[in-house]
Amino acid sequence: xxxxxxxxxxxxxxxxxxxxxxxxxxxxxxxxxxxxxxxxxxxxxxxxxxxxxxxxxxxxxxxxxxxxxxxxxxxxxxxxxxxxxxxxxxxxxxxxxxxxxxxxxxxxxxxxxxxxxxxxxxxxxxxxxxxxxxxxxxxxxxxxxxxxxxxxxxxxxxxxxxxxxxxxxxxxxxxxxxxxxxxxxxxxxxxxxxxxxxxxxxxxxxxxxxxxxxxxxxxxxxxxxxxxxxxxxxxxxxxxxxxxxxxxxxxxxxxxxxxxxxxxxxxxxxxxxxxxxxxxxxxxxxxxxxxxxxxxxxxxxxxxxxxxxxxxxxxxxxxxxxxxxxxxxxxxxxxxxxxxxxxxxxxxxxxxxxxxxxxxxxxxxxxxxxxxxxxxxxxxxxxxxxxxxxxxxxxxxxxxxxxxxxxxxxxxxxxxxxxxxxxxxxxxxxxxxxxxxxxxxxxxxxxxxxxxxxxxxxxxxxxxxxxxxxxxxxxxxxxxxxxxxxxxxxxxxxxxxxxxxxxxxxxxxxxxxxxxxxxxxxxxxxxxxxxxxxxxxxxxxxxxxxxxxxxxxxxxxxxxxxxxxxxxxxxxxxxxxxxxxxxxxxxxxxxxxxxxxxxxxxxxxxxxxxxxxxxxxxxxxxxxxxxxxxxxxxxxxxxxxxxxxxxxxxxxxxxxxxxxxxxxxxxxxxxxxxxxxxxxxxxxxxxxxxxxxxxxxxxxxxxx
Numbered sequence: 001x002x003x004x005x006x007x008x009x010x011x012x013x014x015x016x017x018x019x020x021x022x023x024x025x026x027x028x029x030x031x032x033x034x035x036x037x038x039x040x041x042x043x044x045x046x047x048x049x050x051x052x053x054x055x056x057x058x059x060x061x062x063x064x065x066x067x068x069x070x071x072x073x074x075x076x077x078x079x080x081x082x083x084x085x086x087x088x089x090x091x092x093x094x095x096x097x098x099x100x101x102x103x104x105x106x107x108x109x110x111x112x113x114x115x116x117x118x119x120x121x122x123x124x125x126x127x128x129x130x131x132x133x134x135x136x137x138x139x140x141x142x143x144x145x146x147x148x149x150x151x152x153x154x155x156x157x158x159x160x161x162x163x164x165x166x167x168x169x170x171x172x173x174x175x176x177x178x179x180x181x182x183x184x185x186x187x188x189x190x191x192x193x194x195x196x197x198x199x200x201x202x203x204x205x206x207x208x209x210x211x212x213x214x215x216x217x218x219x220x221x222x223x224x225x226x227x228x229x230x231x232x233x234x235x236x237x238x239x240x241x242x243x244x245x246x247x248x249x250x251x252x253x254x255x256x257x258x259x260x261x262x263x264x265x266x267x268x269x270x271x272x273x274x275x276x277x278x279x280x281x282x283x284x285x286x287x288x289x290x291x292x293x294x295x296x297x298x299x300x301x302x303x304x305x306x307x308x309x310x311x312x313x314x315x316x317x318x319x320x321x322x323x324x325x326x327x328x329x330x331x332x333x334x335x336x337x338x339x340x341x342x343x344x345x346x347x348x349x350x351x352x353x354x355x356x357x358x359x360x361x362x363x364x365x366x367x368x369x370x371x372x373x374x375x376x377x378x379x380x381x382x383x384x385x386x387x388x389x390x391x392x393x394x395x396x397x398x399x400x401x402x403x404x405x406x407x408x409x410x411x412x413x414x415x416x417x418x419x420x421x422x423x424x425x426x427x428x429x430x431x432x433x434x435x436x437x438x439x440x441x442x443x444x445x446x447x448x449x450x451x452x453x454x455x456x457x458x459x460x461x462x463x464x465x466x467x468x469x470x471x472x473x474x475x476x477x478x479x480x481x482x483x484x485x486x487x488x489x490x491x492x493x494x495x496x497x498x499x500x501x502x503x504x505x506x507x508x509x510x511x512x513x514x515x516x517x518x519x520x521x522x523x524x525x526x527x528x529x530x531x532x533x534x535x536x537x538x539x540x541x542x543x544x545x546x547x548x549x550x551x552x553x554x555x556x557x558x559x560x561x562x563x564x565x566x567x568x569x570x571x572x573x574x575x576x577x578x579x580x581x582x583x584x585x586x587x588x589x590x591x592x593x594x595x596x597x598x599x600x601x602x603x604x605x606x607x608x609x610x611x612x613x614x615x616x617x618x619x620x621x622x623x624x625x626x627x628x629x630x631x632x633x634x635x636x637x638x639x640x641x642x643x644x645x646x647x648x649x650x651x652x653x654x655x656x657x658x659x660x661x662x663x664x665x666x667x668x669x670x671x672x673x674x675x676x677x678x679x680x681x682x683x684x685x686x687x688x689x690x691x692x693x694x695x696x697x698x699x700x701x702x703x704x
Contacts, residue, residue, distance in 0.1 A: 003027060004056065004064050005271045005618075007256050008094040008222065010034060011203065014272045017056040019066040019090040019101075020044065023122060028131040028272075031099060031166075031201065035276065035330030037131055038154075038166045038203040041122035041181075044090070044103065046070045047080055047115050051088055058592075066090040070115075085109040088117075095218035096211065097203065104196040107189035117197070119183040123154035123166040127330040129338060132273065135404075137337040147178040154181075160334035165204040169212075170197060229255045234292040236630060237659040240652055242584050243629065245593045250626040253594065253618035254289065254296075263306050264299025269326075270597060270619030277303055277342075279323045279349030280411055281621055283356050288561060288624030290363050291631050294664050297360040298369060304353055305376040307342050309383070314401040317345035317409075321383030323353045325406070338404055345405040347398035350380050350388065351438035358445025361452075362638045365666045370449060381446065384439055390429050394472050395489065396439055397429035410435060411559075412502070412537065416544065417551035418488055421497045423543040426490040433485050434502045436473050437509035440466055444510070448640045470511060477503075483519040499523065499539035501559050507566020517570060524563060525575050532604025533586040534560045535579060540601075547601035547610075554612060557583060557595040558621035561628040568632035573650035580629045581652060585609075587626070595622045630660065634674065635697070638665065645690075646697040649674045649681045665690040 006013045011033045015021055021029045021042040031039035044051065051068035058064035068090065072083035087106040092099065107113050125142070129135040143155030151169040158164060168183075170176050174197055177184040185197050202212055213221075233251060238244050257267045261277060267289070268274065269281035286300040309322035316339040317325075327333075327342035334341070354377055361370050370377075388396035398409035406413050410432045418426040443466045450459035477485045479495060485503035486495035504524050506512050512520055523529060528539040531547075534555035538545050547553045560579055567576035582604070587595045589609040597619040600610035616622075631637075635648030645665070651658060651674065661671040668689030674681055685694055 003029065003272075004058050004066075006058070006064055006092055006094055007271055007275065009097055009259055010261075010275070011094055011097040011099065012271055012275050013039075013092065013094060013099055015042070015064075015092075017066070018044075018051070018053050018068065019056070019064070019092065030126075030131070031203070032128065032272075032275070033097060033203045034205060035128040035328050035333065036164060036203075036205070037126045037128070038123055038164070039121065039201065040124040040126065041120055042101075043120045044088075045118045045120075046086065046088065047073050048118065049073050052084075064092050081113065081115060082109060085113060086115065093215065093219060093222070095222040096213065098212060098218065099201040100198060100215040100218060101201065102196055102198040102215070103185075104194060105187055105189065106194040107191055110191050112188065112190045114186070114188045116184050116186045119185070119199070121152060121154075121168060121181050121183070123156070125154075125156035125158070125164050125166075125331075127332045128273070128328070129330065129332050135332055135338055137332055138335065139331060145181055147180070150174075150176075152178060152181070152183065158331045158334070160331050162206045162331075162334065163204075164206075167202045167204065169200045169202070226255065229258070229293075232293055232295065234663045235661045237661070238655060239657045240655040242588055242593070243626075243652065243655065246584060246587045246595070246626045247630065249587075249593050250595075250623045251292070253623035254285070254293075254620065254627075256618060257285075257620045257623070258296070260299065261303060263302040265296055266300040266303045267296060267620040267624075270616035270622070273616060274326075274619075276329070277307075277324075277327050279304060279325045279346050280352060283323075283349060283352040284558060284562070285620035285624045287352075287356050287359060288558075288621065288627050290359055291636065291663055292627050294360060294364050297356055298366075301353070301357055301360070301373055301376075304349075305373060308376055308379060309344055313344075315339050315403070316341065316343050317400065317402045317405050319344065319383060319387040321350065321379035321381075322387065323349040323380060325349060325409075339402045343402065343405060345398075345400060345402055345409050347388070347396060347409045347432065348411060348435050348438055350383050351396070351435065351442040353377075354380050354442035354446060355438055358442065358449065358640075361445075361449055362640050363665060365640075367449075367452060371453070377446065381443070384442070388439075393431075393493070394469060395431040395476070396435050397431045397489075399429040410502075412500075412551040414550045416549070418496060419498055419544040419552070420490075421543055426488060426496045427492075429491055430496075431489040432502060433477055433487050434505035436469065436477070437506040437511045440469055440473070440511045441509035443469070445640075452640055470513075473511060474513060474516075478516070482523075483516075484523045485520070498542050498544060499528070501529070501535050501537050501556075501563065504535065504559075504563035504566065507570050507572075508562060509566075510569070517572075521567070521570075521572055521575055525578065527603075530579070530582070531555060531601050533582045533599070533609055535563055536601040538601075540603075548612075550598070550612075553601040554598045555586070555601050556598045556622075557586075557625035558619075561621070561625040564625075564628050564632045568635055569637050571635070571648060573632065573635060573648065576632045577650055577652055580632065583625065583629075584652075590617075594618060595625055597622050630658070633658065634660065638692075643692055645670070645692040645694045647672075647674070647683060647694065648697045649683070651676060651681070659686075661686070665692060667691075670694065 023041040030037040054067040068088040140158035269278040286297040324342035325346035328340035447462035488496040596617040597615040671687035
């Protein structure tokens with residue numbers, strides 16, 4: 001990445017590798033909270049000259065460190081600073097929605113030196129949609145900047161009549177000279193002497209802000225939160241170094257993306273552009289996290305339940321029972337100039353809401369929470385049956401009604417993503433292949449939940465509906481000439497026959513008949529679909545195939561993760577391991593072994609991984625992909641009404657051991673070790689307080 005990103009709760013910072021926010025940077029660098037840019041410039045110079053970058057590191061996510069030094073500086077024939085005389089260390093930290101920036105300097109010159117650091121700040125309070133060039137509209141006005149001996153205050157009165165401020169402060173008694181938006185800090189240092197200055201940067205919105213606390217206290221509180229996260233999360237140990245690194249990176253990224261807007265912890269979609277509650281993205285990321293931290297699922301379900309649709313509102317694509325797509329908090333949203341308050345233009349979030357609740361119940365057996373959530377789940381099912389099925393044909397379709405909304409409302413939401421083999425775009429209403437799988441998964445799971453809640457009539461009703469859906473789906477979507485499923489049905493109920501990854505999501509839903517399973521799996525792993533680094537979104541050779549595109553030939557890790565979970569559930573671990581190996585190879589080509597939102601779909605045979613130029617990183621469901629590697633390799637899929645845990649493990653070819661500690665299951669924890677013995681596997685249960693009987697499915701080797 002050519003930028004650094006730092007986040008805690010709702011505040012995130014996006015800088016270049018120098019730690020700067022250059023004014024008018026094309027990538028929209030800045031300090032953001034609630035879709036507003038609270039810093040649009042933050043630059044440092046030494047004696048008026050730009051420093052030289054030595055190193056930029058953000059490996060641990062929470063405390064980026066940038067090392068700089070001075071260039072050779074002469075003025076009027078006199079040497080002010082020999083090159084590389086001063087070491088400049090910038091360390092940034094965010095806690096409780098406050099940014100702390102510490103700049104430490106050290107003199108390596110043999111003689112005492114006098115010099116200054118100059119800091120330039122600006123705050124434009126631009127709405128995220130304006131920064132990204134998506135929208136313009138009626139906006140507010142900047143207020144006069146106020147400077148004092150220990151602070152600099154930028155202000156803005158929005159068109160929404162909300163005052164926003166950015167307050168930059170520093171230690172009392174520190175010599176800081178201010179000139180409008182620029183600050184100058186003089187230093188006098190002997191040889192090997194160090195000094196530093198810390199700026200505390202606090203965004204204020206309509207009078208509500210976090211308590212400003214000293215940096216040392218903020219760091220301590222942040223470390224406590226990290227320790228709590230680690231203690232509650234499943235841990236893995238393996239003899240496969242790359243897998244270990246990728247999983248550890250994923251867990252760190254997930255922790256970075258955790259946010260709480262008042263209803264429990266959940267994962268925002270990704271940085272830098274999607275640091276807000278999402279429907280589909282947050283739900284899938286929580287699903288990936290279930291074996292590692294089920295509290296995320298609970299917080300996600302509670303958060304989305306709070307925003308569940310209550311009325312018919314075409315401006316926001318809202319309908320009763322519908323789960324939102326995305327919520328925004330900026331000026332354009334608050335003044336009603338964009339429909340994201342929240343916006344409901346997604347066809348898959350509502351069934352996925354039910355799917356996550358079902359899978360949460362399987363892992364935790366927490367039926368009391370399901371009872372609490374039941375009114376929301378039943379409203380979601382009602383939406384599926386009444387509003388989702390727009391024409392009564394038994395399939396859930398989407399159609400954009402909001403004038404500033406999204407045209408394609410599945411996860412492939414770009415305008416060119418649903419395309420016929422002729423190259424013509426499909427017209428809505430459109431019924432997507434994977435959405436019918438989510439609906440089937442949701443309804444079959446709810447049938448089991450109703451059975452557990454002693455509501456047999458409701459259970460039987462859903463079972464009848466799912467049986468009908470399975471039969472009708474196969475008739476409508478199966479393409480005999482391709483031995484595969486269509487990506488969608490268009491407005492004329494014609495198959496959109498382009499070969500894509502979407503039907504791979506059906507594996508987890510159990511919607512594919514056994515006699516067609518082999519054909520689907522074979523297609524997904526064919527050379528047209530599998531690049532070697534992952535399964536492409538669209539098969540090579542299709543009319544719209546483009547390996548550089550967003551959705552028509554690229555590789556999305558989260559897309560692969562749902563396919564992987566399905567392959568594992570269908571006992572196709574051999575194919576799953578091939579995909580995992582490819583994704584691990586891809587991760588090794590990216591900074592910090594981090595899988596990005598997506599990458600280009602070029603074949604491994606032809607070139608190394610080609611990054612997609614504006615992929616979000618970290619991205620929640622991309623980070624969660626590595627976690628599904630573990631579940632898939634273990635073959636661990638709990639069922640609601642069983643007290644047995646059947647494992648069908650298959651490790652990577654160059655891997656002999658996997659230790660998984662403290663998996664939360666039921667009301668206890670499970671720790672186990674899987675190891676290779678010649679051509680088979682054995683397990684050793686290290687801890688089991690779950691009440692589950694654990695055994696290998698193939699050998700029935702009991703270890704309870």
